Amino acid sequence: MIDLPQTLPPIGIGEEAALALLGGAAMDRRADLAAPDVLAHMDPPSAEVAARMAYLVAQANQNLLHPATSPFATQAEALVLGWIVPTYGMAWGQFCSGSTLANLTALWAAREAGARKVVASAEAHISVPKAARILGMDYHAVPVGEEGKLIRDALPDLADAALVLTAGTTGRGAIDELSPLPAKWLHVDAAWAGPLQFTKYRDRLAGIAAADSIAISAHKWFFQPKGAALALFRNVDAKALITFTSSYLARPNSGVEGTRSAAALPLLATLLAWGQAGLAERIERCMAIAEDLAQRLDADPRTEVKQAPESGVLNWRPVQADPAAVIAALEGTSSAFTIGEGLWVRQVAANPHAEVDAIWSRIDAALAMGTAP
Numbered sequence: 380m381i382d383l384p385q386t387l388p389p390i391g392i393g394e395e396a397a398l399a400l401l402g403g404a405a406m407d408r409r410a411d412l413a414a415p416d417v418l419a420h421m422d423p424p425s426a427e428v429a430a431r432m433a434y435l436v437a438q439a440n441q442n443l444l445h446p447a448t449s450p451f452a453t454q455a456e457a458l459v460l461g462w463i464v465p466t467y468g469m470a471w472g473q474f475c476s477g478s479t480l481a482n483l484t485a486l487w488a489a490r491e492a493g494a495r496k497v498v499a500s501a502e503a504h505i506s507v508p509k510a511a512r513i514l515g516m517d518y519h520a521v522p523v524g525e526e527g528k529l530i531r532d533a534l535p536d537l538a539d540a541a542l543v544l545t546a547g548t549t550g551r552g553a554i555d556e557l558s559p560l561p562a563k564w565l566h567v568d569a570a571w572a573g574p575l576q577f578t579k580y581r582d583r584l585a586g587i588a589a590a591d592s593i594a595i596s597a598h599k600w601f602f603q604p605k606g607a608a609l610a611l612f613r614n615v616d617a618k619a620l621i622t623f624t625s626s627y628l629a630r631p632n633s634g635v636e637g638t639r640s641a642a643a644l645p646l647l648a649t650l651l652a653w654g655q656a657g658l659a660e661r662i663e664r665c666m667a668i669a670e671d672l673a674q675r676l677d678a679d680p681r682t683e684v685k686q687a688p689e690s691g692v693l694n695w696r697p698v699q700a701d702p703a704a705v706i707a708a709l710e711g712t713s714s715a716f717t718i719g720e721g722l723w724v725r726q727v728a729a730n731p732h733a734e735v736d737a738i739w740s741r742i743d744a745a746l747a748m749g750t751a752p
């Protein structure tokens with residue numbers, strides 16, 4: 380650890396000294412998300428253009444709550460939403476600081492529209508039961524099938540339900556069948572796999588346009604710095620359900636958050652720089668990495684693959700070695716996921732700079748360590 384005071388210093392060391400001390404540590408001692416052998420969590424490295432734009436955003440420090448004090452940022456937010464929202468067949472959307480908030484915002488609208496309970500698969504993200512608890516709604520978890528998708532035949536009566544389907548589950552990347560069901564409100568948690576809509580894999584999201592609301596994390600496969608997600612809605616009338624006004628506000632405040640940063644600007648800069656083709660290329664590279672690794676793992680007698688990766692999330696385990704030992708040996712490039720009683724290695728192709736050979740060398744070494752006498 381660097382030498383830092385353990386209590387608030389009465390007199391500061393100066394801005395340059397503080398930056399030299401902390402900036403150095405923050406960069407030198409980070410986990411490098413763009414390293415060629417890293418494939419751990421759902422945390423892509425930031426696009427360079429987004430990181431540089433985010434620095435300007437922090438300097439200008441505009442509050443999107445007040446259009447008069449954020450003139451360009453407000454326009455930029457409307458513009459980038461206008462690029463993204465129709466791609467999903469939605470009518471309007473808003474930025475949130477993460478998909479936990481986007482799910483909560485959408486389910487709040489669902490409750491105001493008359494939904495009384497939340498129904499989701501047993502492998503839905505924890506933010507879904509969390510939102511139900513916050514909103515005082517009952518929560519019903521539906522079992523999943525072999526591939527981690529919600530079993531439709533096991534659904535309860537949905538007449539008073541907000542049904543949450545997941546496009547890219549956290550543990551397995553499974554995409555629930557998205558065709559409509561007779562629920563009071565249909566929400567798609569597309570925090571992870573939502574950006575597939577801009578790629579050659581968009582068929583995997585078929586049916587998403589029938590949702591009443593969609594959550595997408597921009598800090599995942601839109602390669603944005605942390606703190607950026609989108610809540611999208613099919614019907615403009617939903618906005619009134621989650622909007623408050625006050626005499627001090629020139630514009631009503633919609634959604635859970637009040638003060639909102641100009642997170643739209645780094646996203647606008649990224650999409651302007653890359654275009655749809657550049658975004659698709661990076662996501663498709665991630666998908667290809669997961670598919671290639673799945674094939675190698677499937678062909679290797681030392682390992683078994685749980686299911687073909689549907690949205691870049693791999694689950695595999697050693698046939699003979701102890702999975703926990705292999706996961707420990709892969710620290711920094713894998714995580715763990717429990718399916719039933721079994722422990723599986725989880726690797727997420729969030730890093731477009733990863734190289735299959737580099738990842739494979741680490742897997743190979745971990746398997747050798749895990750089977751060592």
Ligand SMILES: Cc1ncc(COP(=O)(O)O)c(C=O)c1O
Binds near residue numbers: 477478482506569608
């Ligand atoms: C499927 C899914 N939904 C929601 C979330 C929550 O998103 P955030 O971490 O942006 O709040 C995650 C996070 O990994 C997720 O995987």
